[in-house]
Amino acid sequence: MARYLIRRLAGTLFVLLGVSAAVFTLMNTLPGDPATMLVSHFGASARDIEILREQLGLNDPFVVRFGRFVGGAVQGDLGKSFQQNRPVARILLENTGPTVRLALLAVGLAIVLGVLTGVAAAVRRGSWTDFLTMLASLLGISMPGFWLGLMLMLLFAVHLRWLPALGDQTWRGIVLPALTLALPASATIARLTRSSMLEVLREDYLRSARAKGLPERAVIFRHALRNALISVVTFVGLQFGLLLGGSVVVESLFSRQGLGQLVVAAVFARDIPIVQGWCLLVAAAYSLVNLAVDLSYALINPRIRYDAA
């Protein structure tokens, strides 16, 4: 187990270096000059733009800039934001909390909603419940998040006035953004749960469990669901990474603080240090969540071990 962990963590470092190189190259080949973007709110003369480029270190050769970035990054220094003129690490830290909270809540909601409806549909296969749940989940998957969010906002904030239209740090403010993220994810989870439950329900060990006289609820949730959950957990792991990166739409729609909004603004403004730092953070989060997912297989199904290989 320990060897496996070390190997995986070392691999993560290589992933991060690769991500940095790729992002650095991409951001530097993207059309649009960061210095011009910084002054483009009021305009500046050609000479002033040149001086700003010099001040930002943009006139150094590509290799020098990349070296500076990697050298800083290993010491935990991700550079300074062009726009805010503050350390990138600090800016990312400020914005991580709200995004992680939102993503955790959305994932939690998606799992509860998705697994319950998926199980219900599988157990009553072919019934109206099954048909309606699957129809709803198809709708859920096809709806663009932006549109769904706006509809939820109009319904719950403008018409019913139950919840605020804008997300903030209170629990009431987080409900609509979390639902907007959770509903499409829960739809996929419902479909996954249903199909893997249907496979598991055919297995012999469930027949023996029933024969032993176990109540149906225990058969479904303790024995069947546990085995059906592996594919769901894999999906949720992937989804969590997506939520971290993909909160962009929801955060800007509900005007919530977070990494999504931060990075969109940074891309448009060519604030290269922020975009690089964000990519590193998301890549690291992705790797770690994937590792956690792999480790959790062993918890769900004790027959899965890691040291044998």
Add this chain to the structure above:
Amino acid sequence: METRDRVSGHRAWLVLPAFLALGITAGHAADQPLSGGDFTFGYSSSFVDTLDPHVTSQSVSHFIMTNIFDPLVYLRANGEFSPGLADSWSASADGLVWTFKLKRGVTFHDGTPFNAESVKFSFDRMVDPETKSRQAGVALRGFYDHTEVVDGNTVRIVLKKPKASFLTVISQVFFAPVSPKAVKEQGGEFGRKPVGTGPFKFAEWVQNQHVKLVRNADYNWGPPFLHKGPAYFATLTFRQIPDAGARLAALESGQVDAVDMPPTHQLERLRADPRFQVKSAPQPGMPWGWPMNVKRAPTDELKVRQAMIYAFDRAALVKNVLQGAYKPAYGPLTPVTFGYNPAVEKMYPYDPRKAETLLDEAGWKKGPDGMRAKDGKPLVIEHYVFYTTSEAEFVQAELKKVGIKSNISLQEVGTVNQVATEGIKNNLAPLPFASLDPELMSILFHSRNQGKGFNWTFHTIKEIDDLLDRGEVELDAKKRADVYGRFQVLAMENALFLPAFVRETIHVYKAPVQGVQFNRRGYDAYFHEMWWKR
């Protein structure tokens, strides 16, 4: 608790008509400004970078900072100067030495006194390369020399060469004095916890969400054209809501008390709704429009460019695409800008027939499909746009009527900037800039700003360069207006700019908000002056 104050305030307003009906009127009291209450403004811009006035160049930052800082002089909406932190000022005959007599008894929000030292500290900070200024330092560069402290309440700002727009430039909050103590203590974090002398003190900033300010109870040094004493609102919150639909939803569900930039197709409905009031102010500077690239065919031909302006019915654009929210534009400056020359309004009346004649004369003949060509080459305009295509599509339809084909490429703003700066692939790219002074024209039309910077026309007309150089240093206002008046005519004679419409800042306030007043920039409102009618 502030939220509760606001809610009860609104309830009081709702029952007011009932009192009036009963004959229990408050008499004149209803028109007296009332102190108290909270106010939340939902703004459209997606990002506030920093609230350090000496660093940022963003309009939305200026909008918020206007409440936290006071400039040395105010430029009123009517174009007159008014005392700010300086009681009076004078310039030497050669325009190189500016002496400011400062107000006494002014303190920064951190309790330190405002004085000549803090003015010197602030100006030196703006031009310090370490500040990496994007507006203040850039604007001062090249002509600012140094600042002298004459005595505690007198400073002398010494310039290297005269600058006609000096007073106008420093009337912007980008040039406001900051607390030296706070800057020294906070270093790079000053822009997150700004300390100024203004009517509101900084309280809280949740990035990408809101900036909250509280009333400065000590404030009694406001400019003479606003009321004396502290602001009426107890707190002031700026809430970021980039999505136009969400912004209106927040206003209509009562989560914010005002918004900017409503979708133009909603304006009519909002104007008719008694719950709201729509306020607007025209923006000085360059109108919305397109510099024409004279380096690339076919806009390298004067007659083609002129034909494009004749063929474009700007009044119809304003009426049909913009729902009458804005006004047509005729030249490179908007009518509220210093030196605006109304002569440009008569230069290119909408005249598609004239456009056709010009194109015929230039040898662009109409084919059987109605589109024009010369020597087998079709007449095609490459048009790069970002953000929205509706104006570009309107122009496309107008040009098609006279036989010019145009291709629209929708790209993200950085790409459009780069394409237009290089000028190899495009004929048109939109470029609106707001500015208090016509000096902006140097950035957009002086040939030294080609290839890097924002002159996207690539003209080589020496007379234009000379006029722009003179405009920057001419201290006599009358002569200066003539210089820019001549420039506007010359720019349009050469058809360097395809004007479209004059933008206005549009704010929607809840009906009980009183005292709305915009500044000269047209972008900022004086929240110091506003109050809740109950």
